[in-house]
Amino acid sequence: MSWPAKLKELKDELIEVTRKLYDRGLSSGTSGNTSARLPGMPDKVLIKASGRSFGEVGEKDFLVVNLDGEVLEGEGKPSKEIRFHLGIYRVRPEVNAVIHGHSPYATAYVTAFGGLPVVTAAAEMGLRRVAVVDFAPPGSEELAHLVIETFRDPEVKAAVLTRHGFVTVGENIRKAYYLADVLEDNAKVACLLQSLKGLAAGDF
Numbered sequence: 001m002s003w004p005a006k007l008k009e010l011k012d013e014l015i016e017v018t019r020k021l022y023d024r025g026l027s028s029g030t031s032g033n034t035s036a037r038l039p040g041m042p043d044k045v046l047i048k049a050s051g052r053s054f055g056e057v058g059e060k061d062f063l064v065v066n067l068d069g070e071v072l073e074g075e076g077k078p079s080k081e082i083r084f085h086l087g088i089y090r091v092r093p094e095v096n097a098v099i100h101g102h103s104p105y106a107t108a109y110v111t112a113f114g115g116l117p118v119v120t121a122a123a124e125m126g127l128r129r130v131a132v133v134d135f136a137p138p139g140s141e142e143l144a145h146l147v148i149e150t151f152r153d154p155e156v157k158a159a160v161l162t163r164h165g166f167v168t169v170g171e172n173i174r175k176a177y178y179l180a181d182v183l184e185d186n187a188k189v190a191c192l193l194q195s196l197k198g199l200a201a202g203d204f
Helices: 003-023 082-091 104-113 121-126 141-151 173-197
Strands: 033-038 041-048 062-066 071-073 097-101 131-133 158-161 165-170
Touching: 003 033, 003 041, 003 062, 003 097, 003 173, 033 082, 041 082, 082 097, 082 141, 082 165, 097 173, 104 158, 104 165, 104 173, 121 173, 131 141, 141 158, 141 165, 158 173, 165 173
Parallel strands: 131 158
Antiparallel strands: 033 041, 033 097, 041 062, 062 071, 097 165, 158 165
C-alpha cells in the first residue's frame, strides 16, 4: 500500500473512532484528543488538531507530527496535550494509539475517592487495573510528566486524570477505544454498586 493510501486509511480510522467517542459520551465539545502512529513510521504520529469537536472531525482535522512535536503535514496546531501523547510513544514502543477523553463516571469516581476499583469482568480481562494521575493543569508540562511517568509502566493500559478525564493506549486505535469504553462502563458499574449497596470505595 502506498504512503498516501496508508495515511488515508489511518485518518479514516481515527475519524470513525473519534466520532464514536463523542457519540458514546466519552468526551464532549472540543475537549480530548486522539492520535496514532503512522504504519511503518514509528517516529511519526497522526494527531487531532486543537479546537476540533470530536463529533464533527474530518480529514482536515488531523496533523502529522514527529516525536519532537513538529508539524510535518496539515493545517492548524496540535492538541494542547500533544506532550503526553508523544511522551507515551517514546517510552512505550509497543503502543500505536493514544486516546484522551473526558468521560464523566471515571472522572467523577476518581476525583471523589482517589482511585477506581476494577469491578467488571471485561475490565478485569482488558485493564486489570486502573492507574490514577494526580491533578495538574490541562496542557501543562507538569501534567505531561505525570502522565508519561504513569505509562512508563508497561502494565498500564488506562489511567484516570483527577478532575480531568482519562487516557487509554493500545496497539491500534480500535483497541484503545475498546479500553476507553470498558473503563467508563466499569466506572459506571462501580458508581451503581456503591449507590445500591452503600459501600465505601474499594469494598467491592
